[in-house]
């Protein structure tokens with residue numbers, strides 16, 4: 478996926494300012510920055526639930542949207558995982574994962590089982606969400622998002638609702654599943670530690686702009702300025 482010169486203003490405030498970014502299949506690109514810097518707004522424009530004021534988005538070289546042309550969200554082949562993007566409580570785990578699938582019954586079942594096995598939730602296939610722990614619900618949400626084989630996965634602070642004890646384990650497992658599915662992943666976080674753990678590429682964002690971009694250890698070892706140093710300093 479390629480984002481070119483994406484810009485979004487609210488009144489006089491430019492919250493996303495000329496952001497360009499490429500996300501490759503099989504890679505996790507992390508949009509990292511403090512709260513309020515424009516990360517979620519960027520994801521919403523890519524998802525198609527918000528319009529940009531300037532710029533364009535392409536997947537596989539095909540235009541998804543610019544300021545005049547716009548493919549609707551449901552036809553963008555994009556998977557979403559947000560912190561508060563809950564499972565459907567009245568559907569079983571299997572029905573939740575199958576929700577976005579339009580293929581035949583047998584094929585659908587095979588895909589659901591494949592993904593639930595990957596996230597280690599096959600034994601809960603006929604359970605309802607309310608009986609599952611937070612971490613288990615998270616794993617089902619991941620399976621559901623990946624079921625239709627999205628070309629791009631957008632994840633907005635997906636682990637922030639989990640308690641610390643679980644978080645690292647779920648991060649590692651999520652990463653393994655994303656790699657196995659070969660998705661192009663754009664992960665938004667305000668936690669440097671999460672970016673260091675999961676990203677192939679980090680784009681450091683501040684005040685609506687990408688201020689530095691590169692491999693995690695390059696950014697960690699050579700932060701561009703004092704603000705970047707300060708931002709990374711709480712990692713041990």
Ligand code: ADP
Nearest residue numbers: 487492493510511512513514515516517518519
């Ligand atoms: P992040 O996800 O990095 O925390 P957001 O993209 O949510 O940041 O927000 C970026 C900025 O845009 C913030 O200053 C926020 O207050 C502002 N903002 C977000 N949505 C709106 C809106 N609908 N109207 C006005 N300002 C908004």
Ligand code: MG
Nearest residue numbers: 516517518633
């Ligand atoms: Mg946000």
